[in-house]
Ligand SMILES: Nc1nc2c(c(=O)[nH]1)N[C@H]1C(S)=C(S)[C@@H](COP(=O)(O)OP(=O)(O)OC[C@H]3O[C@@H](n4cnc5c(=O)[nH]c(N)nc54)[C@H](O)[C@@H]3O)O[C@H]1N2
Ligand SMILES: Nc1nc2c(c(=O)[nH]1)N[C@H]1C(S)=C(S)[C@@H](COP(=O)(O)OP(=O)(O)OC[C@H]3O[C@@H](n4cnc5c(=O)[nH]c(N)nc54)[C@H](O)[C@@H]3O)O[C@H]1N2
């Protein structure tokens with residue numbers, strides 16, 4: 001131990017956490033990890049952080065810059081020097097800019113590094129200074145919840161401190177699996193405390209997750225994509241029994257009467273009874289009725305509407321419906337309640353590099369749709385962007401297809417783009433059409449294989465940065481360098497700083513090194529007392545009151561209106577009414593999704609695909625890490641009835657397929673998933689064999705290029721069939 005050094009640093013991948021890591025270094029090598037041993041609340045690392053040694057020292061770490069030698073995507077590369085790599089990238093970018101204009105440069109970024117300086121932000125800054133770029137819109141994680149939150153509450157700060165759940169009498173987890181997805185480091189600990197305290201916990205999820213198995217008193221399996229119907233039937237029960245908090249509705253909300261007439265069937269002649277919802281959701285009417293009464297009569301109560309059920313092509317309707325039923329019970333702005341929506345808890349600030357240069361490609365660009373602007377406010381997507389799920393179509397068709405630009409090159413940073421975006425085969429075809437692809441990567445991912453120039457990036461063990469928490473928890477983490485950059489790898493910031501002058505950008509760093517930028521960002525946050533102590537300790541834990549969203553709005557409505565056009569919680573939205581889009585009604589409704597329940601395509605592809613986040617990986621980061629794979633190999637969850645009907649046994653090789661692709665993988669035959677649904681956990685690295693079959697097990701080989709009217713992704717909206725391989 002004597003010659004081991006312990007360094008205070010932190011994890012900055014996009015895995016729902018952001019935790020303290022204390023690597024022990026011996027002879028220049030990381031030999032083991034400790035995590036937070038300090039004061040409460042401890043920010044303890046999960047299995048992924050603790051296995052990080054195998055990521056740092058992965059045998060497929062990219063060691064030096066490379067150029068493509070075979071066909072694009074074939075994976076054949078030759079080693080080149082940094083000078084040759086950067087000169088080539090600069091030459092191609094200058095050529096493309098001159099020939100086609102800046103809008104032809106696609107910036108395809110992801111959450112590989114969720115820190116301030118390194119990752120996507122370093123390149124964003126450089127590309128803005130280069131004259132601009134085209135970026136897609138539509139956040140994979142939460143576009144549906146964000147939209148619903150803005151439409152209903154006018155803010156994304158609609159969460160509560162996790163610890164506040166201990167003040168409630170009932171917790172309903174609706175498509176929420178924090179034992180695996182973390183959702184801020186102390187969530188599972190709080191749920192354990194809630195269970196110990198005897199708080200009743202219900203989980204509504206097509207799968208019996210580890211969260212359900214560990215914490216819930218009751219599991220309610222539901223048919224994926226139909227949740228809005230169950231929520232609306234709960235509203236029916238509450239209205240019928242007159243259990244709604246009418247005073248709350250009258251004081252704080254707009255449009256309950258319009259929602260009520262929909263629920264009672266005044267307009268379409270269909271009362272949204274539990275019996276109506278049972279046929280759609282497969283949840284027994286009696287269960288729906290009982291849970292509705294439990295929720296309306298045990299106060300305060302928490303209903304957590306997860307992002308998983310909202311990550312579908314009707315995603316925002318579930319979230320809008322959930323917020324409506326939450327408002328009906330008056331569980332908003334109160335300790336022990338919960339407002340749902342986006343669910344950011346506003347304890348700490350979001351952090352980013354100062355945006356000194358605007359993206360000129362978007363300057364002056366009209367709002368995508370005036371009505372979307374009204375809902376999304378300052379964060380609205382402009383007409384210069386295409387949705388993430390339409391990028392491949394945009395590459396194929398360009399302006400002639402109605403898109404804002406003719407994409408010619410892709411600059412990819414911190415994203416295994418082809419793997420983590422829907423419809424892999426469409427992506428492969430589109431990428432072959434581009435003139436130039438540059439990728440900053442750590443490992444030989446499926447997207448890296450499609451690069452023309454591949455630039456090796458170091459890990460957060462090899463550089464300096466700051467990591468803000470995932471959803472506004474009260475802390476900040478410092479990333480201290482633990483070992484020197486391995487091989488010839490560089491940080492994203494170093495790469496951009498070396499490339500910028502070649503692109504004619506004179507002042508990329510503004511004379512500041514990384515620490516210099518981090519000092520600026522820390523000061524800007526305003527709640528970090530002393531930068532040097534922060535850097536030394538690796539963590540600042542903020543002493544703040546546990547946040548409860550909308551406390552002020554509820555306790556003092558005269559002075560604190562909601563941030564919506566009407567100043568109320570908008571169960572009915574005039575801005576949405578202006579859309580006149582039956583797929584985006586002004587009140588929450590159950591609307592069947594295409595490739596969802598009831599789609600005639602079910603005759604050909606009867607199984608509903610879920611692509612939930614996977615315990616051993618963070619999307620496609622940390623794939624093929626042996627210690628992690630051992631904890632849970634990626635297999636396709638298949639109910640035993642569906643398996644039997646197809647002659648499939650546990651661990652058999654199967655093919656899951658639809659018109660977009662075929663995936664070969666082993667089956668996990670289990671009653672932990674509702675019949676009629678299958679789950680291929682997100683993130684497997686695709687590998688298309690000579691027969692067109694993905695033998696790498698990538699979920700997105702099967703997902704469609706569709707999004708909801710509000711921009712939600714189709715991650716849990718796809719139909720497939722499964723057969724023995
Ligand atoms: N281990 C791990 N943790 C992660 C990540 C990771 O990749 N790996 N990624 C992080 C990131 S970036 C994000 S955005 C979050 C995502 O966090 P979530 O969106 O909460 O995660 P998911 O696993 O997609 O979905 C949560 C649950 O919703 C259920 N679900 C899916 N569809 C439906 C439905 O139609 N109805 C109902 N009732 N339930 C449904 C799934 O079965 C799953 O148990 O996780 C973060 N944490
Ligand atoms: N079907 C389906 N698809 C999904 C989801 C789903 O639930 N189902 N979830 C979606 C969600 S919520 C999200 S957030 C997205 C995530 O999508 P992405 O953000 O694209 O995430 P990854 O696929 O993990 O790719 C991140 C890459 O960054 C690399 N990397 C790590 N650190 C660094 C760094 O410092 N610099 C650089 N340059 N690279 C680095 C990693 O090696 C990895 O290859 O996926 C979405 N895709």
Ligand SMILES: [Mo]
Pocket residue numbers: 140141142
């Ligand atoms: Mo995400």
